Amino acid sequence: MKLVFYRAYIIPIFLLSLFIFTSCKQLPQSSNKPTMLSECGNMYNYNLVTKNEYGIFYLIKGDGKTTLLRANDDWSNAVSIGEGIYSYFLIDDSIYFTKDSETGIYKMDYRGGKVEKICDLPCDELISSGNRIYFSTYDKDKNCFLYSMSRDGKDLKQLFSGDAYNLQPIDNYLYYYLNVAVDDSEIYRLELDTLKSERVGTAHEVDRFFVNNGTVYYHDLNDLYSLNLNSGTVNQITKKLRVFAESMNVYGNYLIYSKLDDNGTYTYALNMTTGESIKISDYAYDYVLVIGDELMTNKGKFVPAV
Numbered sequence: 001m002k003l004v005f006y007r008a009y010i011i012p013i014f015l016l017s018l019f020i021f022t023s024c025k026q027l028p029q030s031s032n033k034p035t036m037l038s039e040c041g042n043m044y045n046y047n048l049v050t051k052n053e054y055g056i057f058y059l060i061k062g063d064g065k066t067t068l069l070r071a072n073d074d075w076s077n078a079v080s081i082g083e084g085i086y087s088y089f090l091i092d093d094s095i096y097f098t099k100d101s102e103t104g105i106y107k108m109d110y111r112g113g114k115v116e117k118i119c120d121l122p123c124d125e126l127i128s129s130g131n132r133i134y135f136s137t138y139d140k141d142k143n144c145f146l147y148s149m150s151r152d153g154k155d156l157k158q159l160f161s162g163d164a165y166n167l168q169p170i171d172n173y174l175y176y177y178l179n180v181a182v183d184d185s186e187i188y189r190l191e192l193d194t195l196k197s198e199r200v201g202t203a204h205e206v207d208r209f210f211v212n213n214g215t216v217y218y219h220d221l222n223d224l225y226s227l228n229l230n231s232g233t234v235n236q237i238t239k240k241l242r243v244f245a246e247s248m249n250v251y252g253n254y255l256i257y258s259k260l261d262d263n264g265t266y267t268y269a270l271n272m273t274t275g276e277s278i279k280i281s282d283y284a285y286d287y288v289l290v291i292g293d294e295l296m297t298n299k300g301k302f303v304p305a306v
Contacts, residue, residue: 020048026029027254027269036209038290041249043089043125044208045287049296052090054110056291058173059085059195066100073292079108089126091151096133098123105153129169129192135163146176146190150218159195170211177206177218187216187227201234202225206266212253212272217255219245222259224270237270237277249288251295258284283297 031114033173042050049058055118056071071078081095082088088097090110096118097106105126110186126135138144146164147158164176173189180186185206189198201216203225209218216227217237224237238259245259247267253271265284268277285297294301 010159027251027278034161035211035250035252036169037250037258039090040127040166041210042249042289043127044166045246045289048287049289049291050088050090051109051291054093057081057088057090057095059088068095068097068112070112082115083112086125089134091128094151096126113186120147120152121147125165125167127167127169129172130175132192133167134159134167134174136167152269158198159190166206166209168209168211175200175209175211177209179205185220187218200229208248210248210250212255214249217270217272219243219248244284244286246287247285247297249295250288251290254279255297256288258261258288282284 007009013039014140016220039050042257047059048054051057051073054077056069056073058071059066059068065084066086066287067080068082068088069078070081073149082097084100086098086100087253088112092112094111095108097108098104099106101286103120103122103284104117105121105123106115107118108115121137122262124138126133128134128151130153131151132148133147134148136144136146143161144163146159147156148159163178163185165179165193167175168175169192174192175187177187183204187201187203187206187209188197188199201218203218203220207219209216214229216229218225218227222242223239224243226235226237227233242260244258247256249256251269255272256267256269258265258267264282266279267281267283267285268290269280270277283299287298
């Protein structure tokens, strides 16, 4: 997954649809607290909009530049907290971000103050676990690497050389996938204490995955699969469908995904405890963002039932 090529044209489409409300009565309302999985899912979908205890943060594009804004939970009193920002990542009361025209990783507080450059390396994906930040980067020859550093940018360490996509910290492991060759992907986990990597699964072409309660749910060649980390058992959840990888996100105990089949396009919620999928929309979405207790898409906003 690359953040760099898709984001720019999708922002205006999203902003046009922020205030379309679509009731989603079949999906139980989840907690309004963000989870690690939904934060990862939002990051994979370019962090167009995110939310934490300090408000709602979102990017807008205009006059050839992007601006990051912060608003109240009801979208009121939006204020600009930074311009020329390409991508951003919320970690507690700080915002880590990259710029449109400059290489490096920057940090500021949630009000837009105390701006400082903490790393000279470019950044693709970035996530935190404990007191460390993990991010994927690349050099001028497009060789890829995985690095970690402390939250202030110190103690920079290269963990390994190679592609690392879909960064996801779960239970003292950092999960990611590699594209080994054409039609050959591998899912790994890196033990954060020992920095030892372990391959946990193989697939043809992984685009997105989430790890929940010892199971990896992953997208491979247009279908959705699950992998039990203890037994190694693989289960094909959808068959001969077109599941949209960008629509995958986690809402509470549900894995959200859109699909196309012979009967049309729909969006489903997979209960990751029971394995049951329920249809929650007659639309398919380009992306799904989890913002508090709501789901936001390129076609509008879901308000799940209480």
